[in-house]
Amino acid sequence: MxxxxxxxxxxxxxxxxxxxxxxxxxxxxxxxxxxxxxxxxxxxxxxxxxxxxxxxxxxxxxxxxxxxxxxxxxxxxxxxxxxxxxxxxxxxxxxxxxxxxxxxxxxxxxxxxxxxxxxxxxxxxxxxxxxxxxxxxxxxxxxxxxxxxxxxxxxxxxxxxxxxxxxxxRRSITGLDRRALRAQARQWFGLPPHGPVLLVFGGSQGARTLNEAVAAALPRLLGAGIAVLHAHGRNGTPAPPARGYVATPYIERMDLAYAAADAVLGRCGMTTVAEITAVGLPAVYVPLPHGNGEQALNAAPVVAAGGGLLVDDAELTGERAAAELVPLLTDPGRLAAMGRAARSSGHxxxxxxxxxxxxxxxxxxxxxxxxxxxxxxxxxxxxxxxxxxxx
Missing domain, CATH: 3.40.50.2000 (Glycogen Phosphorylase B;)
Known part of the structure; x- marks a missing residue:
């Protein structure tokens, strides 16, 4: 039956x-x-x-x-x-x-x-x-x-x-509306409500070069009206306290960090590159100096599309960081164009x-x-x- x-x-x-x-x-x-x-x-x-x-x-x-x-x-x-x-x-x-x-x-x-x-x-x-x-x-x-x-x-x-x-x-990144969350995100981190913000993070590995470069470049960044949100790592050293500089060992809410920022200085592991391009942020990528060179290759399509810049770890001094970041973050038209290019190069x-x-x-x-x-x-x-x- x-x-x-x-x-x-x-x-x-x-x-x-x-x-x-x-x-x-x-x-x-x-x-x-x-x-x-x-x-x-x-x-x-x-x-x-x-x-x-x-x-x-x-x-x-x-x-x-x-x-x-x-x-x-x-x-x-x-x-x-x-x-x-x-x-x-x-x-x-x-x-x-x-x-x-x-x-x-x-x-x-x-x-x-x-x-x-x-x-x-x-x-x-x-x-x-x-x-x-x-x-x-x-x-x-x-x-x-x-x-x-x-x-x-x-x-x-x-x-x-x-x-x-x-x-x-994750959906919290791919569906992120940076503009809608901007005010809330800046209040969350204690950042100024207006003016450009640089987000700096290096992950659990290799943050020392970034930390030292940010500390050396900080006077020029702050002098140009650029606030800095700096995740220096659990074992890393932040720059000395200053108005407009927010340091934290680790960022739990990366969605809010991306919403608060106008550009990124960081490494180029594939997840990092994918998230930054998904939210449409321009970035200065600094590949880890060891391994098989894969980090530079991860960022290559974004850089070729005009959505990012690539700086070797050995070349990232405070002077170089300021030379790349100050002109970028004080040029709204360039920021917008690089952000669009970054988004178009991602998936x-x-x-x-x-x-x-x-x-x-x-x-x-x-x-x-x-x-x-x-x-x-x-x-x-x-x-x-x-x-x-x-x-």
Whole structure:
């Protein structure tokens, strides 16, 4: 006897982006975008007890499944000899999770959580790789070999078949109305209500050069009527107190900081570049002097579009900072033009683009408002270029 049509369950999406905020935030931004498109979606995040996973992921309302960490040794050591055993343990744990949540797709964002996620999903569940930086890390290089989709924040990652979608960002940034929040934001930080404001932040790494340059340039900045909001880092040193200078170790409300500012002096990690371009702020980017040079590459498209300037770390003195920033911040026409160029070079809709692609691969495309979420999906799997990526 017929019992009626089977009820189709919602999509089950597993995201793997643990460890650092740079891996976790885009994973959570994607999760938010998926749920906006498919309220019936079930999101599961993979992470470890290391890093920020246990603090950030549950706070956003998503279940966290812990797997054994698999850090990649940088030098020959005993950890390198134990690596195969650790990988095998983590992969088995990933497979247990995938089976239990009936995963439709695994989306990885790099880092030591992504590698076992890719290996555990291989041959079982479709894999989507997202690479945030201009140069791909080891985990994503492995995952890209068998991924159904390789999405990147900027082109030239070296991963096969890359498609540029941008960096998924949280809605509080992509939907920010800087003009509407300007007065509230300046009052929040104790900044002057009128006149230009420079926002300075260097993240948890490499803030010393920025801090020293700001301290040396501060008299010229303040003398030109430019107020400064300076996040100097938890272990960093602020400039001496002065009227119009607001120093803080860390900025919790980055949306308000962007709303208060007219330009930015900072590093160029991919999340930073993506947020600054999404809100349409001109910036002077100072790449970290170590690593593989990826930070300069992250900012290159923005600089080429006229939305930012690039200054080497070794060249950022107080004199150079003042020479770049004072003419910029005292020229409203130039600020506006660079802000427009910055916004045009970014991908504020990256989270929605990626959500569209992920749901398509999962076989659960997002449906228009008001349409039955439980209808059977008969659309064939996309095999050609996606129209979202041609715009």
């Amino acid at each position: 017929s019992t009626g049509p089977a009820v189709r369950r919602g999509p089950s999406i597993v995201v793997a982006g643990g460890g650092t905020a740079g891996h976790i935030e885009p994973a959570l931004a994607l999760a938010d975008a998926v749920v906006r498109r498919r309220p019936d979606a079930r999101i599961t995040a993979l992470g470890t007890e290391r890093g920020l996973d246990t603090a950030l992921i549950p706070a956003r309302g998503y279940p966290l499944e812990l797997i054994p960490p698999v850090p990649m040794p940088r030098k020959p050591s005993g950890d390198l000899l134990r690596l195969p055993v650790r990988v095998r343990e983590a992969v088995m744990r990933v497979r247990e999770v995938l089976d239990r949540v009936e995963a439709d797709v695994v989306v990885g964002f790099g880092g030591y959580v992504a590698l076992p996620a890719y290996l555990g999903a291989r041959g079982r569940v479709p894999v989507v790789v997202h690479e945030a930086n201009a140069r791909a890390g080891l985990a994503n290089k492995v995952g890209a070999r068998f991924a159904e989709l390789v999405a990147v924040a900027v082109g030239g990652s070296g991963l096969p078949g890359e498609q540029v979608v941008g960096m998924p960002l 504020a809709d990256a989270a929605d683009r990626l959500a569209h692609l992920v749901l398509d691969i999962a076989g659960h495309p997002g449906l228009p408002p008001g349409q039955d979420l439980w209808r059977a999906d008969t659309r064939p799997r996309r095999t050609g270029p996606d129209p979202w990526l041609q715009s």
